[in-house]
Amino acid sequence: MTHQPSTARFVRVLAPEFVPALLILLVIFLAAIDSGLAEDWVLPPGQLARGWVGACMWAGFLLGLVQGGWERFTTTADYVRHRGMGLRRMDLLTTGLSCATLALAAAVGVGIRLGWNAWSDPNAGAADWSRIGWLVGLGLTGLQGFAIAMWSIRLRAGAGLRFALGVAGVFALFQVAAFTSPADLGWALFLSVQLVITIPLLVLAERSWLQGTDTDLPLPRGDALVQSPVACAVGALGACLLAWSIQGGLHARWVEHAVGIVRTSDREWILGGDDTGTGVGATGGGELARVDAQGSWLTPDGRPSERRVTLEGSTFFSPVLAHWKASRVPALQHAIELGRYSYQGSIRVGGPWEILSRTADEQSYLDRSTGLVHAVFLASESRARGRREVFDTRGPVVEERAPAPFPAQVEILGPVSVTSSHAQVLLGDRRRGELWAFGMGADGAQLQALALPDGDPGYSGWDLGTNSTRPLVVEGARAAYEWDGEQFHALAGESLAAWERYRAAADLVPQVEIDRPDPVAFRVGIVEPASGVELFQHEYGARGGVQGAREDGMQLLSLLRPPLLLLASHAGLGPDDMPHQATFERAFFLDPLVAHGKRPGLVALAWGLVIVLAAWTAWRLRRWPVSTDRVGMWVLLVLLLGPTAFLVGLGLETRRAWRQVPVSEPLPPARPLIQTA
Amino acid sequence: MSAPIEFDRIHRSFAGESVLSGLSLSVQPGEVYALLGRNGSGKTTALRILLGMLQPMAGRSAILGVDSGALDGALRERIGYVGEGHQLEHSRTVKRTLDYEQATRGRFDRAAAAARLGDLGVPLKQSVKKLSRGQRAQLALVLALAGRPEVLVFDDPGLGLDVVMRRELLDAMIDLLAEGGTTVLFSTHVMADVERLADRVGVLHQGSLLVDASVDDLRTRVTRRFVRPARADGSAAFDGTRVPRLLAARTLPDGVEVTLLDAAEDQLQLLSAQGRVSDPTPLSLEDLFVALTAAEGPRGSFHATGAALSRAPEPALEISS
Numbered sequence: 001m002t003h004q005p006s007t008a009r010f011v012r013v014l015a016p017e018f019v020p021a022l023l024i025l026l027v028i029f030l031a032a033i034d035s036g037l038a039e040d041w042v043l044p045p046g047q048l049a050r051g052w053v054g055a056c057m058w059a060g061f062l063l064g065l066v067q068g069g070w071e072r073f074t075t076t077a078d079y080v081r082h083r084g085m086g087l088r089r090m091d092l093l094t095t096g097l098s099c100a101t102l103a104l105a106a107a108v109g110v111g112i113r114l115g116w117n118a119w120s121d122p123n124a125g126a127a128d129w130s131r132i133g134w135l136v137g138l139g140l141t142g143l144q145g146f147a148i149a150m151w152s153i154r155l156r157a158g159a160g161l162r163f164a165l166g167v168a169g170v171f172a173l174f175q176v177a178a179f180t181s182p183a184d185l186g187w188a189l190f191l192s193v194q195l196v197i198t199i200p201l202l203v204l205a206e207r208s209w210l211q212g213t214d215t216d217l218p219l220p221r222g223d224a225l226v227q228s229p230v231a232c233a234v235g236a237l238g239a240c241l242l243a244w245s246i247q248g249g250l251h252a253r254w255v256e257h258a259v260g261i262v263r264t265s266d267r268e269w270i271l272g273g274d275d276t277g278t279g280v281g282a283t284g285g286g287e288l289a290r291v292d293a294q295g296s297w298l299t300p301d302g303r304p305s306e307r308r309v310t311l312e313g314s315t316f317f318s319p320v321l322a323h324w325k326a327s328r329v330p331a332l333q334h335a336i337e338l339g340r341y342s343y344q345g346s347i348r349v350g351g352p353w354e355i356l357s358r359t360a361d362e363q364s365y366l367d368r369s370t371g372l373v374h375a376v377f378l379a380s381e382s383r384a385r386g387r388r389e390v391f392d393t394r395g396p397v398v399e400e401r402a403p404a405p406f407p408a409q410v411e412i413l414g415p416v417s418v419t420s421s422h423a424q425v426l427l428g429d430r431r432r433g434e435l436w437a438f439g440m441g442a443d444g445a446q447l448q449a450l451a452l453p454d455g456d457p458g459y460s461g462w463d464l465g466t467n468s469t470r471p472l473v474v475e476g477a478r479a480a481y482e483w484d485g486e487q488f489h490a491l492a493g494e495s496l497a498a499w500e501r502y503r504a505a506a507d508l509v510p511q512v513e514i515d516r517p518d519p520v521a522f523r524v525g526i527v528e529p530a531s532g533v534e535l536f537q538h539e540y541g542a543r544g545g546v547q548g549a550r551e552d553g554m555q556l557l558s559l560l561r562p563p564l565l566l567l568a569s570h571a572g573l574g575p576d577d578m579p580h581q582a583t584f585e586r587a588f589f590l591d592p593l594v595a596h597g598k599r600p601g602l603v604a605l606a607w608g609l610v611i612v613l614a615a616w617t618a619w620r621l622r623r624w625p626v627s628t629d630r631v632g633m634w635v636l637l638v639l640l641l642g643p644t645a646f647l648v649g650l651g652l653e654t655r656r657a658w659r660q661v662p663v664s665e666p667l668p669p670a671r672p673l674i675q676t677a
Numbered sequence: 678m679s680a681p682i683e684f685d686r687i688h689r690s691f692a693g694e695s696v697l698s699g700l701s702l703s704v705q706p707g708e709v710y711a712l713l714g715r716n717g718s719g720k721t722t723a724l725r726i727l728l729g730m731l732q733p734m735a736g737r738s739a740i741l742g743v744d745s746g747a748l749d750g751a752l753r754e755r756i757g758y759v760g761e762g763h764q765l766e767h768s769r770t771v772k773r774t775l776d777y778e779q780a781t782r783g784r785f786d787r788a789a790a791a792a793r794l795g796d797l798g799v800p801l802k803q804s805v806k807k808l809s810r811g812q813r814a815q816l817a818l819v820l821a822l823a824g825r826p827e828v829l830v831f832d833d834p835g836l837g838l839d840v841v842m843r844r845e846l847l848d849a850m851i852d853l854l855a856e857g858g859t860t861v862l863f864s865t866h867v868m869a870d871v872e873r874l875a876d877r878v879g880v881l882h883q884g885s886l887l888v889d890a891s892v893d894d895l896r897t898r899v900t901r902r903f904v905r906p907a908r909a910d911g912s913a914a915f916d917g918t919r920v921p922r923l924l925a926a927r928t929l930p931d932g933v934e935v936t937l938l939d940a941a942e943d944q945l946q947l948l949s950a951q952g953r954v955s956d957p958t959p960l961s962l963e964d965l966f967v968a969l970t971a972a973e974g975p976r977g978s979f980h981a982t983g984a985a986l987s988r989a990p991e992p993a994l995e996i997s998s
Contacts, residue, residue, distance in 0.1 A: 077730075078725065078728070078760045079760060079765060079766070080766075081730060082728065082756075083777070083778070083781040083782065212732070216690060216691055217734065655693075656692055656693060659693055672880075672885075672886045672888055672889045673887050673924060673969070674887070674888045674890045674895070674924070674938060675888075675889045675890060
């Protein structure tokens, strides 16, 4: 090798760090792929893509810890530096290699998944390679995690604070990703936002890298002006997230145990209870029994009247389940399935064991982001060859059909699986009162506008669900109409009476109302929709020592938040809904406990606490030769960002760093006892 | 600053403990300077500050006329450095290490280094981590020397080596020095190495330099005498404060052993007043080092069994060479 310093330095960083890091990342990606999330990686269909954002961030964070830790804790740093590899060059090399590592791991991971899809699932061929922008954007989120790790690992603080700030930084970034969810943004905007976040983080990481790790010296003024506020802000965000997570968790237990509706095979139940047990409150077949108006069973206190049951084979109505049931199409972003027609048949082609099986499948999708209808054709044959069954899969063939003439908010009425290739699927737009029929087998005019009989101007909508076997009924302005597969007929006679009975019974599904938005004390009511009569109500609050302790814990967590944000929450900035994790997800920095004027004493206590901590900070720093403006900065940070800024200050501005600094010209040294002139 | 190596009032502490408090020294061109000191006396800290690996809290240092904080790659090529513990990348083979050195240092003579390693029996295909400690030391030294440096900085190069290996190491250094012109600063605990190699010696103790003198001066001008007290029970206090150029005094059961600089009549008179004084004996470098840096050092008060000895801080004693 001749004199090639750049190559040699690159190889030096590559060999010990890149290969193990790549292996770690590959394991992560393969594990994630194995869990079936890869479809979301290939094609983020919305909220689920956040899981991939998180995975990339943590992978990048891990990579940063490996690389930064390697350089920090190996004993060859002096050797390497003396070979001309300065800190800046080392930083640039490791950052560049991290980009390459993340990109390679992602590419290999996705490649394996696509290969797997191509082999196991013919529909995977419909994946859109042009959406590489999503991948790059997700890769940048990994680089953000890397930058956070490199920033935190070089902070001049103890290992505990460094790690805590690193973890808080990744959590905070991940939470920020809630504002930049791929579901809300196009790929270009998503990519741009990630780029805007990534670049300053990398600059910050480099600055942290260059400042060194000498904990016996205070940070120079310029570095302190940048690093200290950033560290405090990250710490405050972490505190908000911690409070949000634990408070939300405590509150979620409150609410989840409070009330739920369970449907078994023959009746509906109202279910309630708390950690200590479960009670059943109401039963009835289409009609609700008047339940215990006091709702004492909802907070079991050990009375003999409490009943605890185990319901087997029940189905919980849960928005979470509804989310998972949502149509997910790996091929088309934001697509909904319009219809599906499947055919399967077998014929004898020779001897009694020589059966040829054919399967055909046609699926139609509406891409809500583009308004285009796509048809996907799949076919497969299987036949016996010797003692083996041989499969021959053809397709998928994707055809782009005519643009849909209706808005993206269209919903499917009735079942999507049809038994005939010429069957029609009904679509409706509630807001505009329009109805459409979608023909599965039609080559030309697949979509046909429908009109209700007798010029009925619109429909108010009655969706029986895509899997219902009941007749499809649509309510117009003047009557209810039944769809026979080709046209509408007004309901009359026994059909109309049966429809009205059905609808009246359906109206009896109770509505659960929760008012007074407070995580600790709230009121639950169950209202009969038809009459408006409140069947059940219960006041929730902290009862007993355990629940009281839980409430106290929630309030203590509030004190960790920046007092300014507590004040903003108190003043009414924040969601009006029932405050729990979901509604405060994008406002995790606000406190539901004090939201909308609640608990002014807690806000006052938080302010009192930070004033004491700010005074303590000033007293502590003034004992050392810390400049006045630096003391002022820390006091301001503590006042603005709360107790976490105080804790960060304890870690960054240490007595060890300040006590030995000569502030004036160094004293002349003692002369040697023996000196040769 | 014109000397190749200069420290100017360097202060440095770790966790509040002062390690260097005003270190000042310079090494002249072509001079071999041995920095001695007990464990934790600040030798490694001084060398790391000199090479810009560590920031001093006050003062400045320079090497080849350039401030230590501003050393660039080109200047580092002119400096050979073997760090504490012979820092090398353990994951590489010796051959890869030579490749890396050649790639990163333009002045590196790969052929000479490979030949030298062959002479020393260091296998080129061996992984560095599988080399013995002595072989790693040899490798580190060969790498440093093969860069044909103008300045060599070694941090205890013989650490962990047996006598034979250390001798080979010294021979290699002597070969290099024979070519002339190379300035060397090395730290060590082995006085024999110093006596073979060094032109000048510095003794670091409690953060400052106790000795900064040529080896020849120390050999010829430092002597030792034994003072037997006039009273048989030995209870009388030995007062060394009035004895000029007294470097150290050690209480023994039957008297006091004194280390003197530039023995002269005035010293003898004052010592004789306190007891019977033996003839002067020459002092080895190791004896001098022990006398200066042992717990009963010369810079503070000390008490010993049988007699209380006390002395005030001594003014600097200059030797005109």
